[in-house]
Amino acid sequence: MTRKKRGTAVTGELIESMARTLRRTVVTPARAQAMAPGIERLTDAVLAAADATDFNDEPARFGSVLEALKSQRPRR
Amino acid sequence: MSDDILDLSLIELAAAIRKRKVSSLEVTRACLDRAQRVQPHLNCFIAVEADQALKAARAADRLLERGAALGSLHGVPLAHKDLFYRKGHVSTAGAKILCNYRARVTATVVERLQAAGAIWLGTLNMSEFAGNPTGHNEYFGDCRNAWNPLHVSGGSSSGSGTAVAARACYGALGSDTGGSIRHPAAFNGVVGLKPTWGRVSRYGVLPRSWSLDTVGPLARTARDCARLIRVIAGADPNDASASGERVPDYEKELTGRVKGLKIGVPANYYYDGATADVRRCMQESLEALAALGARVIRLKVPDPQRLLDLSNAISQPEVAAVHAKWLRERPQDYSIWRAAIEPGLFAPAASYLEAQMARPRLAREFVEAVFGRVDVLHAPVYAKPVPTIAEATPRGADDIPRVQTISRNNRPANFLGIPSVSVPAGFSLNGLPVAFQLMGRPFAEALLLRVADAYQRVTDWHRRAPDLLRYG
Numbered sequence: 001m002t003r004k005k006r007g008t009a010v011t012g013e014l015i016e017s018m019a020r021t022l023r024r025t026v027v028t029p030a031r032a033q034a035m036a037p038g039i040e041r042l043t044d045a046v047l048a049a050a051d052a053t054d055f056n057d058e059p060a061r062f063g064s065v066l067e068a069l070k071s072q073r074p075r076r
Numbered sequence: 077m078s079d080d081i082l083d084l085s086l087i088e089l090a091a092a093i094r095k096r097k098v099s100s101l102e103v104t105r106a107c108l109d110r111a112q113r114v115q116p117h118l119n120c121f122i123a124v125e126a127d128q129a130l131k132a133a134r135a136a137d138r139l140l141e142r143g144a145a146l147g148s149l150h151g152v153p154l155a156h157k158d159l160f161y162r163k164g165h166v167s168t169a170g171a172k173i174l175c176n177y178r179a180r181v182t183a184t185v186v187e188r189l190q191a192a193g194a195i196w197l198g199t200l201n202m203s204e205f206a207g208n209p210t211g212h213n214e215y216f217g218d219c220r221n222a223w224n225p226l227h228v229s230g231g232s233s234s235g236s237g238t239a240v241a242a243r244a245c246y247g248a249l250g251s252d253t254g255g256s257i258r259h260p261a262a263f264n265g266v267v268g269l270k271p272t273w274g275r276v277s278r279y280g281v282l283p284r285s286w287s288l289d290t291v292g293p294l295a296r297t298a299r300d301c302a303r304l305i306r307v308i309a310g311a312d313p314n315d316a317s318a319s320g321e322r323v324p325d326y327e328k329e330l331t332g333r334v335k336g337l338k339i340g341v342p343a344n345y346y347y348d349g350a351t352a353d354v355r356r357c358m359q360e361s362l363e364a365l366a367a368l369g370a371r372v373i374r375l376k377v378p379d380p381q382r383l384l385d386l387s388n389a390i391s392q393p394e395v396a397a398v399h400a401k402w403l404r405e406r407p408q409d410y411s412i413w414r415a416a417i418e419p420g421l422f423a424p425a426a427s428y429l430e431a432q433m434a435r436p437r438l439a440r441e442f443v444e445a446v447f448g449r450v451d452v453l454h455a456p457v458y459a460k461p462v463p464t465i466a467e468a469t470p471r472g473a474d475d476i477p478r479v480q481t482i483s484r485n486n487r488p489a490n491f492l493g494i495p496s497v498s499v500p501a502g503f504s505l506n507g508l509p510v511a512f513q514l515m516g517r518p519f520a521e522a523l524l525l526r527v528a529d530a531y532q533r534v535t536d537w538h539r540r541a542p543d544l545l546r547y548g
Contacts, residue, residue: 022424055398058278058286063316 010040081106082243086152086300087327089246093151096140100151104133104195107153111197111244113547118220120229120238122158122168124198129153132195135204139193148303150193155245157233158199159206159282160186160291169282170232172215172409173402174394176544183188183280184315185249185291185308192307197245200235205399206251206284207413208232209482210468214411214545218465222264223508223542228468229481230259232284236294237264241542247295247304253284253391255457255486258498259366260295262457262511265500265537267528268294268513269301270486272518273493274319276305277312283398285391286317287432288490297538298497298528305521321519329522330529335369337527340450346485357502357510358456364534365454365527373450378442380488382384386438387491389423389431394422415473416480439492443517452527453515455485461504500537509537 011032019027027035081103084092092098108126115121136151159169161179168174190196195372201219203211211219211234219234221227229238233250240248250257252270261268269292276291282291293304294443306326312318341362347355362372396403401418407414446453463482470476488494496515504510512523532538 014415016422022422023426050400055401056283058283060286060315060317064314067313067316 010036010043012036015039081337082110084246085297085417086246086295087297087303090149090152090303093136093140094146099138100133100153101193103151103198104129104153107197107245107365108410110242111239111306114222114242114244114544117225118229118238118242118548119217120201120219120222120235120242120244121155122170122199122201122216122235122373123166129195129197136193136195146412147192147194148307151195152193152246152248153195153197154189154247155197155200155239156186156249157202157236157251159202159251160249161280161282162186163327167199167282168216169206170213170216172292174282175215176454179280180299181280183296184277184312184318186280188308189249194289200233200239200248202234202236203232203256204411204413206232206253206256206282207395207416207533208479209255209467210234210463210479211238211260212411212413212465212469216355220465221462221508222544224506226303226464226466227462227506227508228263230261230263230462233268234259235270237266239292240264240266240296242544243541247293247300248296249291249308251281252290252292252490253288253417254387254490255483257290257292257361257384258457258486258511258513261484261498262500262513263462263509265540265542266296266507267298267301267500267538268292268498269305269494269521270489271305271309271521272319272495273490274317275321275495275519275521276308277310277315277318279312279314285394287390287394288387290490298499298525298532300328301328301497302330302433302529305525319519324521326525328364329526331526332533333341334527334530337370337452338378338450338528339365339370339372340446340453341372341374342377342453342455343374344376347459350456351461351504353461353504354456354459354510355480357504358512360455361499361501361512361531361535362454364531368530370527373445375383375449377453378438378445382483383438383442383488386431386434387487389427389514390435390491391453392417392420393423393425393428394420396423412470412473412477416476420432430485435491443494444490447517451516452520452524455515457485457498457511457513458482459485461506461510462508467482486513494518495521495524497521497528499528499531501535502537505532
């Protein structure tokens with residue numbers, strides 16, 4: 001469970017394998033290779049954002065937060 | 077005198093305090109004494125907060141003397157699974173990782189219990205991070221069954237089931253993501269209510285799996301649970317998932333009438349591998365309800381195994397997300413049950429969301445197919461006798477799925493979001509409690525409690541207590 005080091009590329013082979021085994025979907029090697037950098041970018045973004053989260057941060061709190069924020073005034 | 081007080085139900089005690097037949101201080105002392113006696117043998121508490129409880133009890137008695145307006149739980153000692161936050165207090169979730177964690181907020185359910193006048197006795201043992209159905213806990217020690225300490229208490233609200241059965245408190249909160257209220261209630265011979273998803277606020281409660289987590293009471297009778305659920309249920313601006321559905325006066329609905337009600341008995345799944353003694357208890361409970369005028373109808377229910385698998389497809393990624401940081405940084409601080417969390421890291425997001433997308437349709441199909449024909453569904457909580465701690469200890473990470481089958485009859489209701497109440501229904505050949513559960517339509521808690529209460533009016537399983545004299 002060690003964190004992926006930056007620069008450890010998500011490969012086309014990994015995408016192909018995941019598509020085949022986890023989603024029963026065929027992805028050509030060329031297409032898998034093309035998708036890999038984008039998937040790596042998203043994964044890195046999520047891991048970076050997750051560093052700032054707390055285990056109590058529930059997704060459904062989004063609605064409550066919007067509700068709470070609606071009446072807040074600008075700070076003076 | 078102390079032990080006599082402890083045999084009262086929560087409802088009886090609340091009335092006795094109100095009528096000044098007993099003081100809150102007297103009964104709180106009795107609970108603390110009982111907790112002290114059983115703790116070395118049953119390990120149901122994580123922390124007993126004696127000074128604070130006695131102080132609160134004295135305050136409750138003073139309020140009574142002054143003639144102040146009283147809440148429905150005034151002066152009643154309760155204790156709770158150690159995942160309900162109180163601002164500034166340690167809430168461990170039964171985990172080494174959180175053994176010094178101080179909560180930054182107070183749970184809505186805790187505020188509501190306090191407002192109703194309940195006394196907080198302490199925090200109760202639980203499975204690590206609410207994660208196993210047995211009550212095993214490597215860090216705080218296993219919680220043990222009140223009827224036989226060699227047997228599991230059931231989890232994950234292990235201390236809640238054991239402490240209520242041991243008469244160390246009159247009721248307890250638990251949480252239920254896949255049976256965690258119903259297992260310990262069933263295994264210890266008390267009543268446990270897993271409400272409809274959204275019926276009770278989860279704000280300030282340590283999460284396991286947001287889409288499946290529910291909070292509910294364990295107590296000795298259905299009537300006790302009716303009192304507790306009324307206090308804690310209802311909308312909460314801090315929890316967007318808490319429903320605004322009206323909260324009924326559940327106690328008023330306990331009319332004792334079940335005549336003409338249709339009670340469904342599943343012809344598939346729920347009795348797989350059932351032992352003869354558990355079948356006998358189920359049959360006798362159905363006969364008792366039939367004698368009250370209910371009609372028992374056998375029916376095939378939509379594939380619960382598929383619902384169980386889909387509940388895991390939702391819970392595993394959610395659990396993994398809650399724990400992802402600790403899995404990276406502190407994997408060594410988990411017990412063997414870490415192995416039940418890790419798989420969720422590798423489920424594709426699209427698969428998780430497809431399971432979520434299927435949920436409303438499957439819930440509608442199940443409710444229409446089952447509750448279009450019957451009013452409630454009756455099934456064993458666990459179709460075998462309560463196992464020993466040794467039998468239910470995983471022999472390795474690969475053995476965890478075997479132990480997890482304990483929850484097979486309970487996880488489908490969490491996926492469906494429907495309520496379910498566990499009711500004591502006798503004893504198996506090994507002398508441990510057996511229980512049936514009643515499931516119903518969403519927000520049918522009042523009906524489930526009415527049937528459970530009617531059953532308890534003509535049976536005495538809930539009045540039987542484990543032999544606690546062995547603990548001095």
